[in-house]
Amino acid sequence: MAKSAPLPGTADIFPAEARAWRFLEETGRKVFERYGFGELRTPVFEATEVFQRGLGDETEVVQKEMYTFEDRGGRSVTLRPEGTAGVMRALLNTDVLNGVEQRVYYTGPMFRGERPAAGRRRQFHQIGAENVGRVAPELDAECIAMLLDFLGELGLSDAVLKLNTRGVATDRPAAAAALKDYFSRHLDVLCDDCKKRLEGNVWRILDCKQPACREVIAGVPDYAGMFSAESRAYFEEVCRRLDWLGIRYEIDPFLVRGLDYYVHTVFEITHAGLGAQNAVAGGGRYELLLPGESKPVVGVGFAAGMERLLMARESLGLTAAAPELSMVFVAALGDRAEEFKVKFAQRLRHDGVAVMTEPAGKSLKAQMRAANRVNARIAVIAGDEELARGVAVLRDLGSAEQREVGLAELAQAVRDALGC
RNA sequence: GUGGUUGUAGCUCAGUUGGUUAGAGCGCCUGGUUGUGGCCCAGGAGGUCGCCGGUUCGAGUCCGGUCUCCCACCCCA
Numbered sequence: 368m369a370k371s372a373p374l375p376g377t378a379d380i381f382p383a384e385a386r387a388w389r390f391l392e393e394t395g396r397k398v399f400e401r402y403g404f405g406e407l408r409t410p411v412f413e414a415t416e417v418f419q420r421g422l423g424d425e426t427e428v429v430q431k432e433m434y435t436f437e438d439r440g441g442r443s444v445t446l447r448p449e450g451t452a453g454v455m456r457a458l459l460n461t462d463v464l465n466g467v468e469q470r471v472y473y474t475g476p477m478f479r480g481e482r483p484a485a486g487r488r489r490q491f492h493q494i495g496a497e498n499v500g501r502v503a504p505e506l507d508a509e510c511i512a513m514l515l516d517f518l519g520e521l522g523l524s525d526a527v528l529k530l531n532t533r534g535v536a537t538d539r540p541a542a543a544a545a546l547k548d549y550f551s552r553h554l555d556v557l558c559d560d561c562k563k564r565l566e567g568n569v570w571r572i573l574d575c576k577q578p579a580c581r582e583v584i585a586g587v588p589d590y591a592g593m594f595s596a597e598s599r600a601y602f603e604e605v606c607r608r609l610d611w612l613g614i615r616y617e618i619d620p621f622l623v624r625g626l627d628y629y630v631h632t633v634f635e636i637t638h639a640g641l642g643a644q645n646a647v648a649g650g651g652r653y654e655l656l657l658p659g660e661s662k663p664v665v666g667v668g669f670a671a672g673m674e675r676l677l678m679a680r681e682s683l684g685l686t687a688a689a690p691e692l693s694m695v696f697v698a699a700l701g702d703r704a705e706e707f708k709v710k711f712a713q714r715l716r717h718d719g720v721a722v723m724t725e726p727a728g729k730s731l732k733a734q735m736r737a738a739n740r741v742n743a744r745i746a747v748i749a750g751d752e753e754l755a756r757g758v759a760v761l762r763d764l765g766s767a768e769q770r771e772v773g774l775a776e777l778a779q780a781v782r783d784a785l786g787c
Numbered sequence: 788g789u790g791g792u793u794g795u796a797g798c799u800c801a802g803u804u805g806g807u808u809a810g811a812g813c814g815c816c817u818g819g820u821u822g823u824g825g826c827c828c829a830g831g832a833g834g835u836c837g838c839c840g841g842u843u844c845g846a847g848u849c850c851g852g853u854c855u856c857c858c859a860c861c862c863c864a
Contacts, residue, residue, distance in 0.1 A: 372837095372855070372856085375854095375855070375856090427861085427862055427863085428862080428863080431788075431862090432862075432863090449863090449864085477864080479862085479863080479864095480788095481788085481861085481862065481863085482788065482789085482860090482861085482862095483856090483857085483858095484857085484858060484859070484860090484861095485857080485858065485859090486863095486864080487862085487863075487864085491863095491864070492864090493864055494864095495864085560861080576860085576861090624863085625862065625863055626863090635863095635864095636864095642858080642859090643858085643859065643860085644862090644863070644864080646863065646864060647864070648864065649863075649864060650864095669864095670864055671864065672863085672864030673864085674864080675864060676864090696824090698822095698823080700822055701822095730817090730818095730822080730823095731822045731823050731824095732817095732818090732820080732822085732823065732824080733816085733817085733824095734823085734824085735823050735824035735825090736823095736824055736825085737824085738823095738824060739824040739825055740815095740824085743824090746823085746824080748822080748823070750822060752822085760822095760823085762823075762824090764824065764825085767823095767824085767825090769823085
């Protein structure tokens with residue numbers, strides 16, 4: 368049991384693991400910038416209304432998962448439960464409402480007050496991208512293509528893409544009425560949650576996992592077929608463009624995302640080996656109405672769960688490349704040598720070399736053990752005796768070969784030995 | 788939020804039907820080499836047995852509570 372554990376659903380990420388995280392972030396940056404996206408960093412907390420209005424009061428996230436509190440000025444603020452709303456708030460300061468496109472990506476912690484489980488934390492991390500300001504099927508397709516490129520570079524090309532359309536606001540009343548009518552006729556079989564959803568949000572019944580509900584859901588009417596011709600054409604065009612790119616997808620009429628802001632295209636990427644939470648990424652096209660605005664911000668984007676991406680990579684045995692080993696260890700014996708150790712180590716570091724030493728007073732054996740522990744490639748051993756003769760020992764810890772080098776050439780000799 | 792499960796050294800774990808000073812492996816420290824790492828050998832440091840309470844002559848072992856881990860539901864990334 369950890370002496371000093373972080374709060375439930377949060378985690379400390381130590382250096383070895385942080386390397387894997389950095390790999391994810393760097394891969395994301397590389398891929399997203401190829402599509403013309405730039406990083407946008409927004410605050411981790413926002414005025415509560417940003418999420419309430421942005422995500423919709425109906426959503427589960429807003430209703431019971433937000434970390435909301437009053438700050439010292441009595442304002443209600445909320446730790447961001449997702450990235451899109453804050454990004455949209457920030458982009459209101461650009462011309463997006465006039466149709467000028469903004470392409471941004473973000474990464475960082477998100478907060479949701481849920482019970483932790485496999486692939487689910489209270490502080491979790493997402494990396495996501497948003498193409499904001501314009502509406503076009505090709506932007507949706509490009510967004511999906513970019514996400515798949517990212518996953519591919521992570522070694523996750525076996526992920527599965529599911530796709531669906533939610534139509535637009537004016538398409539929904541008729542479709543929702545049809546669904547409601549259908550489900551009311553099977554009310555007796557539906558689970559309690561679904562009975563509530565029938566009144567609150569019929570769409571959510573579509574992704575219920577209860578076996579009894581699933582049977583009813585399987586016979587659901589073709590609601591997408593009731594959408595307007597424009598909406599259907601939009602979705603067909605997205606699919607056509609994915610076909611052009613050879614992207615494989617599965618149209619899943621039961622895919623509804625939990626956030627209310629989605630319109631038209633919605634998608635989800637799942638990966639095997641993750642437990643019950645098998646979605647590594649999700650997204651779609653959206654319209655967000657933010658506080659103080661009469662017009663919604665439009666865009667298409669996705670968010671990927673970094674913990675889940677890492678889990679997926681782990682399930683495949685993929686690990687981030689270990690850093691190149693180029694550590695130099697400086698060992699000293701004697702008072703004069705101690706001063707040399709400190710100065711020489713500093714000099715090498717200023718030359719861009721990674722250097723470690725042990726505190727004074729350790730035996731040479733202990734210093735060499737430390738050199739081995741930190742995986743040093745070469746050791747510089749300086750004793751008063753050598754220094755008096757104007758030399759120091761340069762030892763290759765791989766081959767165990769060593770030689771004396773004049774102090775004037777020592778720094779260069781170390782760099783040569785490292786090949787830099 | 789509801790359920791199930793777990794909790795002994797820095798890490799991974801043993802610990803017999805409750806019985807004296809709680810163990811192993813790895814890691815760490817020291818020594819075996821007046822000044823040379825990895826391997827080996829010897830020694831050492833390190834634990835209020837998650838926490839609180841109860842039963843008992845006696846609790847790491849039993850009981851209750853609580854917290855936590857992990858997992859499922861739920862929700863979603």
